Amino acid sequence: MPTLILLRHGQSEWNATNQFTGWHDCDLTELGEAEAREGARLLADAGIFPDIAHTSVLTRAIRTADITLEALGRDQIPVHRHWRLNERHYGDLTGLDKAATRDKYGDCLLYTSPSPRDQRGSGIAGSWLKKKGGGGG
Numbered sequence: 001m002p003t004l005i006l007l008r009h010g011q012s013e014w015n016a017t018n019q020f021t022g023w024h025d026c027d028l029t030e031l032g033e034a035e036a037r038e039g040a041r042l043l044a045d046a047g048i049f050p051d052i053a054h055t056s057v058l059t060r061a062i063r064t065a066d067i068t069l070e071a072l073g074r075d076q077i078p079v080h081r082h083w084r085l086n087e088r089h090y091g092d093l094t095g096l097d098k099a100a101t102r103d104k105y106g107d108c109l110l111y112t113s114p115s116p117r118d119q120r121g122s123g124i125a126g127s128w129l130k131k132k133g134g135g136g137g
Helices: 030-045 059-071 098-105 124-132
Strands: 053-055 079-081
Touching: 030 059, 053 059, 059 079
Parallel strands: 053 079
Antiparallel strands: none
């Protein structure tokens, strides 16, 4: 029976600065690279060696997969990339500091799931900010 392995990307440059990242294509930090290698170690310790990998088209996910697979000696397996595996799109929140946004708009904005329309980057975050007197545009 196949085994599904879910491995989140390592720390990205914008994770390190507490910014909403979404579809912004930033790279891994040194810590993120180390986290990918640690993920590989944990998989190897569990005797799990993938036969195929799927990632988003974002650099942080691709590099995490590449580093992990290389550390596992599995860097020749098929790797499929698709934009539908990208992180959620934050619209006008992209690039904003999460703590400052929470202070300005409250937890409601941070913990509201977007509608499918917003996943394409065309909706609620920008209109919500406009109603609250910020962002948008």
